[in-house]
Amino acid sequence: MAISLLWADGENTPPVPQSFTPSGVAQRWPVGLPHAVEAAIWRGDALGSPVTTTLRTGFETLDAELPGNGWPCQSLTEVLQVQPSVLEWRLLAPAMRVVVAQGKQIVVVGPPKAPHLPGLRHLGLDERQLVWINADKPVERLWATEQLIKANAAGMLVSWLPQARQEQVRRLQVCAQGCDGPVILCRPESAAHEASAAPLRLQARLGVDWELHVHLLKRKGPPHEGELRLPSIPGGLEAVLTPRLRYPSRLIAARQSRELSHAVGSPSSRHPSGRPAAAH
Template sequence: MQPATVPLASPAHNAPHTVPAPGALASGLPAAVAAALWRGDQLGAPVAATLSSGFAALDAVLPGGGWPCHTVTEILAPQSGMLEWRLLGPLLRQVCAGGRSVVLVGPPRPPHPPGLRWEGISERQLVWVQTETPAERLWATEQLVRANACGAVIAWLPQVRTEQVRRLQVLAAGCAGPVFLCRPASAAQESSAAPLRLLARVGPDWALRVDVFKRKGPPLGSTLHLPSVPGGLQAILTPRLKQPSALLPSDQPRDAAPAPTPKVDHVVVSAPAPSARRLRLAH
């Protein structure tokens, strides 16, 4: 019996396939479908509403021109409890002005009402949920997002896991306001279901250095420098103190980190020499 033979593909089958240009592809679709088409090299449009961040440079690179609602946004910082207020202050002022409440879950430091008043944030609309364990922080955050009873939720979850962030992202779809998760800078190396992730650091001249390393769109290759003078200092800083980098030597980078302080494990104190003791006693 002769073995079965399989016919070879004709040369027409091996011809290179031409991929149509994105514009040509969109032109052949219905208008409603073409309007909803998003390409990976374009800044995506949000499905839900957005709120302005208060920083024009940041709004320009965020999908939809602001902080997204109905979703989770991660804010990473080297030291928690400091830069988050400066970055989110304009948004919180906007939420409070609209009569909505802002809920804080597990902040590493108690809120400072006088400083919040300088930022235009009323303590009457600020709810602080004090928790003791990571499990309590996560549970409280999930209940608040599910209830959809506040204008914004800010939760400090340094030990949250990937599947837990994914569950919060699913719950946030039914939350009208933005949901922020504050995590350490080391979490940038971990995967996350949050559609928007930012890394905030201290910059020169009272500025914030912000890296948007995950968004719906092409990666942002540059670092944003956002002016962020604390409200209590804005009225008392002199022009020279508003730009302290001008006082640095010209050969030193303005955004260079300070030299680390040497670590001292122990200190040895020796007694004075016997001759020195005798001289003092003789006097």
């Protein structure tokens, strides 16, 4: 049974809240919120305002989709991919160049493959400002990552933690709030189905035309639809790729078209039974 609620004055709407002065005179509260309160409210259909500084990613398309237009500092960011050590450097290199230009160090913890110094130079990174911590065991990588975050010892910290548990990521996020630079965790794509305390999570994969495809799994803002295509030719290939090789997808499509035309053949050159027609 539905019960209808009526207010004391007989109207169906609640009375406007009132306050009283010391003399007992009633005053109505303002309908709108104070400007300071209004500015602090984040609505879920808009990108949130970061509470910390950010570092530009070097990709304008990606910056436009991130709160604060860049990698968040004093916070964790998770980069999820199918195979490690394939695209992290290409994705993070533009921001790393900014960190190196500021005289700060890049610290990497437990990369599955040794950093390739000539490749780093092609990306514009100075190996003298790169610190590589070779930690093979998961517990060693986790311990080194936490200590570096607490010590605030890097302009950017990149750590490979494929086996990190939810409570461990949560602990790192708490510690990262005192770290001035971005903290990037590289994890497998299967971790996308797990809950994470990282405020920013993204999936990345390689495209055919030397680009990176990025989908934002989690951000402070509305859900991200589709994928971002970020141009990213590997270091050292920019100067040697011909115009045709810059778009391999066009070459693949042309080849498939030729193969299809050869497979179908010309109808006029074949007999209805499937045998070639006899010459007259």
